[in-house]
Amino acid sequence: MKERSEFAVVNHSVPRGDGIAKVTGSAVYTSDMAVEHMAWAKVLRSPFARARILSIDISQAKSQPGLIDVLTGGDLKGLSPYYGHGVRDHPLIAIGQVRFVGEPVAAVIAEDELTAQEALGKIVVEYEELDAILDVDTALAQGTPRIHETDFADGAFRGFDDFPGAAGNICQAVHVAWGDVDAAFAVAAHIAEGEFYFPMVYAYAMEPYVAIADYDAKGQLTVYSSAQHPFMVRHDLAQVFGLPLNSVRVIVPYVGGGYGSKSYTKIEPLVAACSWKAGRPVKLQLSVEEAFLTTRGDDARVRIRTAADAKGQLVARQATIHLNTGAYAENSPMVCRKAANRIVGPYRIPNVKIDCFAVYTNTVPASSYRGLGGAQVTFPGESQIDELAEKSGCDSVEFRLKNLAQSRESIHPGMRPIDADLPGDVREAARMLRMDRPLAPGRGRAVCCSASDAGAHPVTLAMVQIYADGSVSVLSGSTEIGQGSHTVLAQIAAEEMGVPLEKVRLVGSDTAVTLFERSTGASRTTTLMGRAVLEACREAIAQCKVMAAEVLGVPAEALVEERGGIRSGETRLTWSEILEKYFQMEGCSIIGRAYLRKAGDLKLVPVFWEIGVVGVEIALDEETGRITLESLVTIGDVGLAINPAMTEGQDLGAATMGLGAGLFEELIYDGQQLMNGTMLEYRVPRFSDLANNVEMKLVQNRDGVGPYGAKGGGEGAVNPISPCIANALHQATGVRMRTLPLTPERVWKALQEKKARAST
Amino acid sequence: MTTLSRFEIHQPASVLEASQMLAQYGDDAGIYAGGTELLLAMKHAALNYRHLIDLKVILGLNSINVRNGSLEIGATSAHRSIERSAIVRQNQPALAEMESQVANVRVRVTGTLGGNLCFAEPHSDPATLLLVLGGTVRAESATGAREIPVAELIAGAYANNFLPGEVLTKITVPCAKPSHRAGYMKFQVHERPTLGLGLWMETPDDGRTFTSARVAVGCVCPFPTRGVEAEKVLTGSRGEVEKRLPEAADLIADAADLVDDHEGSVEYKRHLIHIFLRRVFRKALREPVS
Amino acid sequence: MNIGFELNGKPTILEIEQRETLAEVLRGRCRLTGVKVSCEAQVCGSCTVLVDDLPVSACTFLAYEVRGKRVTTIEGLADESGRLHPLQQAFLDNFAFQCGFCTPGMILAAKSLLDENSNVTDAEIVAHMNGNLCRCTGYLPILKAIRQAATELRGQK
Structure with missing residues (x-):
């Protein structure tokens, strides 16, 4: 070498x-492209979370000058209109019923965008509204109707072979277990137990979903799309239209941000069906407000308990995770699988039992979000490590060092052993953060880490x-x-x-x-x-x-x-x-x-363990509850950085995205309606949120299976940021926050409650 | 991209003509003074004007002058030109500073003070400060002109007390005097502020005693609201005033119709009023706020 | 209606509809697709272009407004020979973008700041740039790029 x-x-x-x-x-970018003879589509969306479509009257719209055609769920004869790489539950446009506010009900195709927009208002849809199932508890309750009335056959693409398909309102269940947790908890010296909530988030790729489809007279389908996985889109399109793979061409120019939100198939089948119906190339450019109604991240409720023995060794972790997956499976079955794996954390724990459920609700479909379940479960997992360290009377960094898996040590039976230097990474982060310095009032520091089974199916x-x-x-x-x-x-x-x-x-x-x-x-x-x-x-x-x-x-x-x-x-x-x-x-x-x-040295999953190690020092305005970042440190344990500046850029970008969910980002539903689905109301990190001190370090031990010993990066730092902030807040105030984001009001209220408790 | 529906832009040569156009087109017409709020609302079909009357083409309507001890700011003055105006900075620095904090630089370049006041967006900054600075607006129409104190202009969220055909042409703000102290602070989490708080005080002895005060709160309620009762307890020696700040904060919160919304609960907003009244008091006295 | 304006240094006359935004006209009629449209609410800044050297949100700014004015888009920044503007070079040097969707707006917003004052503090940069969102970089590389360009522009004066 x-x-x-x-x-x-x-x-x-x-x-x-x-x-x-x-x-x-x-x-x-796809949004900048036009092809000859191209028409424009616009989408009419459902105002109801759950309803039967009784009728769609397009006669008024059809008379609009410049209108070419209208596509509805009744026009799909000859197609296989349901797609989905894990569960084929997603109609390319609503067929007979709608399952979330914002679901496409009709698409108009016109010579220009304005005509298409005006024609939308002339379509009359008659609905029979049904009781909406808006949260996980309702979805799982006895007697709740099913959001999807059929069990879906295993529509799985290769690489998703452990998907059993959906049943009831549970879209996917994953169980991970080894050892005997009950026995371990029975004798454990210290137990931390609690319920955590990670919010519904929106990736905000700045280029909203866009695609141009040309289904030509010879039966060749060409699609330009702002998609992360063109081959998976091709697979879905070939299935929907019954075309051989060589007749579906998916081209991806530059993409204006993805972060998982452009994984797998999104609007491509709908746009292709518009072209198929209209006999013209068609472009559909969603607005950001429509993108909010297309994909989001799964919010997660996690009941978790973790135990340590008297010497401060972790002995058991048990968790039940409920993911709110929304109306369609999309990639949530994989999020479910990954959340179940990743909640174990980078520690050697002899007894583990994880039950993870992806649950359908009548909300915007959830799918991949940077870190794929990692952010959702690292928040409870790492919060609880700090709780246990405190109960054990141990410094939180020392506690981690005692329990972190060493290089080549296995944390998941049957999976690839750890191919990183976790203790070294955590020690380095603590050193960079200078944890030994005295803290000013209102300040707190913490280091957190995660290990994700990354790389997907090789x-x-x-x-x-x-x-x-x-x-x-x-x-x-x-x-x-x-x-x-x-x-x-x-x-x-x-x-x-x-x-x-x-x-x-x-x-x-x-x-x-x-x-x-x-x-x-x-x-x-x-x-x-x-x-x-x-x-x-x-x-x-x-x-x-x-x-x-x-x-x-x-x-x-x-x-x-x-x-x-x-x-x-x-x-x-x-x-x-x-x-x-x-x-x-x-x-x-x-x-x-x-x-x-998946053979040779790529046979063992994961392809590599993606490590996230970050440290923060926070400054709290105790009067308002506002948290700001004084310092941020990141460690990129990447084997070898092919391009060090870009690798550091991935770490800072991921950490900043994690900061968003930690402090501000949360999609809020009021009943059926998404209340803050615009960038006026959905707050992502800005320039002024940048930490005063930022230090990034790359660890290059060449321990990966990639070229020259390289491993991947870009999703590690997103996971440990929110627990890191929560742990630093606990250090600063003694308040333990288990619900994200840590908005000023939420923090202020927690401080008030603590004061009230202290005075009684 | 969301496209705007078709409309016709009219270019009046004078305020009188603008007023006549308003009367002529009635509900189909809107005044176009910057468009930062208007075009957003039209994109979302919250407003559907077929006619826009472009006030910006009227000469002189964006001038900034001092006359009779007051700043006179033309209605189509952009936030940015007010923020940067040497005249404003010199004569009413609190106003210039508030303007420098409005939204983002692009909105300040395009949006106008007159447009802002007319749109009456509940989360906007300027009206709250103008309430305490004693601002008035001039409304002109074919039948005449009148001065309206900002307090009387406000009718509610997105609502004003203009008469049909009236056009806002000028904002008048008394110049700061050496005995005046004023400040505006906001608390912001999202794109629009959660709270805006304006305070104005008169002190004949450089901050030892306060002979009168005006305070107003915005964003936490449907429209910027003066705390008239609070103002009564904000006079006296500095020590007395400081001691009564919590009482004043409660009186402000009582006066405002605090609303529970995405920005926060009523309880939290009331708390923020307490925190920021103390901070803005210090700020007005040019002291460190915390 | 017809409007006459200067587009990236060239006198331009265009037939437009009054309802058209500047972003529609620049992207559609002028094929200047460096003008990127994202939030459509004047929040993100990706559609920032300069009108008489000042930044505006082209997505909600009527093309009608540029009558007789100078419009600068990202395509107009490099000089005739293709030599990059110091800001463009600094963004390259500092890896101040990833997906690149916010970049034209970022660079133009920064230009409006540095044109007025190249002797800027970090606090001034942050205050001016706070209305431009980037979802990829975490902002620090952009801050470094603007610092670098400011130093270079100060040297040129």
Whole structure:
């Protein structure tokens, strides 16, 4: 293995490949695109959370000049209109009934946006309102009607093979258990027990959902979309329209933010159906207010207890997690699986019992949100670690160090052992935060950590094309959603092929051009696609060696690989020279390829453990209850940072997103209606929320299965932020908060209650 | 993107003509003075004007002057130009400072003080401060002109006491005197403030005693509200006034119709009034607030 | 109606509808898609463009308003030879963006600040930029980029 100092391109903070385009405004996003002869769609949405659709009268709308067509649930004959990669429960437009306020009921297709907007108002829908099931308890109560009246057959895509499908209002149940928790709690010296709530959140990708679909006369479907997983979208579209995979082409240009909210299929089937019906290419651009009504994160109620023995060793953890999954499954079954796994935390705990349920309600469908269940369960998990440390009379950092899994130690039976230095990371965060300094009044400090089974199902295919002039293309199905994948993958190709970075071009994502990549999420791209690109380069080099051997008339084993080519004795040939001599023609190219699957060293799940370690010092305004960040430290235990500046950027970005759910972000329902579904009311972190001191550190022990020992990042820091703030608040005030976000009023009220208790 | 429905923009040459246009188009017409609130409301079809009367094209309606000891601010003066105006900074620094805190820089560049007062958004800042600074507005129509104290202008959330055809042309604010102390503070969690609190006091002896006071609260209630009873207890020696701040805060909260909403409970809002009355008192005296 | 204005330094006459926002006209009629539309409520700042050097939210600002004025979009910042504006270069150097959707608005908002005063404090930067949201970076790289550009612009004066 190369030493770090030997890297020419990787492990260097080279400028982003998409940088010039993004600072000059020339980067094209789906929302910026238009195709010839394109019509516009707008969506009429349900005003009711649960209702039967009795009739839809489109006659008035049809007479609107400029209107092309209207699509409703009655028009889908010949299609398989339900989609969903885990549970096929989601109609592309409401069929006979609606299940949440905001569900698409009709789509109008017109020559321009204004005409489409005006036509919406002329559609008359008659509903029979039904009692809405708005929360988990109601959904689970005896006698509550089912939100979906049928049991869904296992519609699972490969990689979701542990989904049993839905039954009743439970969309998914996951049970994780080992040891004997009851016995352990019976004899434990210290027990912390409580109920926690993590709020409903909205990812606010700044580019709202948008897609252009062209279902042409030859039965070829081309879709441009702001989607994270083009191949999963292709899969759903092929099923809906009964098309072979080679007739569905999904192209993803630059994406204006994802954070999980653009995982899997969103509006693409609806837009494609509009094009199918209207016989025209159709663009649907949602507003942010409509995006609020499209996907959110699962809110979570967690009943949890954790026990330690008299020496401060963790002995048991038991939790029951209820996720409010909303009206459709989307990716919540996976959130359910991951929440169940991740609540164990990065600790060795001999007795564990976790029961996690994703529950349907008549609210906006929940799905992936950065960290995939990690943020929801790290809040209770890490809050309780501090509670137990206190009960054990132990410093919270020392308590963690005593219980954290060491490198190569297993925390989940049957899963990959920990491939990170958790104790070292936590110790470093505590050092950076200078925990030993005295605290000013109203200040509190804490360090928290998490370990997430990341990477998702490892099926990742890649190609590199080596051209006769020495330039290189990387054909990758990973989506550039801002995380910098195009830069990182180009760095890896440049490193392996020994060519300057400027000579490497990224091609993708386009399902007609690039090979299959399951998804762009779960922090997998550097690890899996990075490794696939590396292996594809190695394969191309192997081909070049065979060619060079023939050209030079020497055995291939006699060739020595050098940066950018080979050497045989005193003869040196670059890749370019090899191709020219071999083909005896200019302009040729060869393909190197790699097919990664769940085999070999990728057989054990997870692909890697994604570590989140953060520390904060908070400042509390005790009079108003407002919390601000004085200091923030992050540790990125990433194996090797292909691009250190971008890796740190992921940590700070994730920590800031975590800060949002910790302090401000919460979707609020009043009855059936989402009350704060606009950016005027939904508060995300701003410039002024930036901590006064920010310090980030990368730990690069090269302990991952990715290229050069790399592992993924980008979702770790989102998880431990909110418990870190809550623990720091506890240190500052003695108040233990179990409901997020920690809004000023919520904190103030807790302080009042504490005062009241103290005075009685 | 949400598109605006069609409308026609009219460009009156004078206030009189604007007033005539208002009368002519009736409920179909709205005054367009900056559009920061208006166009948002129209995008959401909360307002559906077919005619917009562009007040900004009337010459001189965005001027800022001092006359007879008062600032005269033309209705179409943008928040930003008030914030940056040397005349305002010199003659009523509390107003300039409040303006510098309105929303964000883009809203301040586009939005106007006149438009803000006319729209009467419950979570806006300016009216609350103008109440305590003794601001008045000038309303003009074909039948004449009148001065309306800001307190009398306010009729409720999104509601004003203009007569049909009246156009707000000018905001008049008495200049600060050496014996005056004034300040405005807000508490903000979301995009719009949770609380706005304005305080004005007269002190003949540099803050040792206070001979009169005006205080108003906004955002916590449907419209900015003076705490008239509170003002009565905010006179006397500094020590007495400081001791009575909690009493005054309760009187302010009693006067305002506090509402439970997304920004907070009535209980919390009442508490915030207590905290921020003390802070704004210090701020008005140019002392550290906490 | 016809409106005449200066768009990124070039005199421009356009036929527009009065109801059209500046974002619609710039993105649709002028194909300047660097103007990004997100919240549509003047909160996020992604649609920020400069009108007579001052920032406005193009999503809720009528194109009608730019009669006789100068409009600057992100496409107008680099010079004729393609040399980046110091802010653009600083955003590149500091990795001050990820998805890039907020970037044109961020850069233009920062430009309006530095054009007026390149001798800015961090507090002034934060106050001015607080109405521009970024969901990716956590803001610190943007703050660093604006500091760097301010230093460079001070040197140019």
